Ligand code: FES
């Protein structure tokens with residue numbers, strides 16, 4: 132796509148099952164498109180260094196940090212945000228295992244968990260920790276998050 136300086140770029144992106152056509156700044160990040168253009172504020176911005184994972188979404192089924200993707204790169208693609216994610220079991224498991232405190236990291240963590248469980252339906256604790264290492268939670272110490280993901284996988288109805 133060739134865009135001259137000062138021009139906007141036309142994009143067509145399917146988000147949570149709905150196609151949106153917009154004109155965007157060529158440098159706009161996908162996370163801002165989702166939050167500011169579409170009002171999908173479940174996707175958070177937790178850092179400016181691409182490290183926290185609070186902005187995680189699925190792009191054509193793969194988990195990505197939406198602060199590392201330009202909106203124009205998602206042209207023609209399919210995006211799923213926390214609002215459109217079919218992850219009832221994971222959300223329940225997070226609640227039951229007290230895996231959220233401030234909750235700021237939670238949407239990204241749940242999207243990442245969903246992706247992890249799609250790739251590894253029965254992950255070991257090590258695979259879970261590896262799978263979420265790009266998502267930072269500063270308050271739960273990960274133990275409950277790991278338990279929640281294990282429970283959501285159907286492998287570990289661990290309580291307490
Ligand atoms: S806001 Fe994207 S990784 Fe932190």
Ligand code: FES
Pocket residue numbers: 230231232233234235236237267268269270271
């Ligand atoms: S619940 Fe607070 S940063 Fe994750």
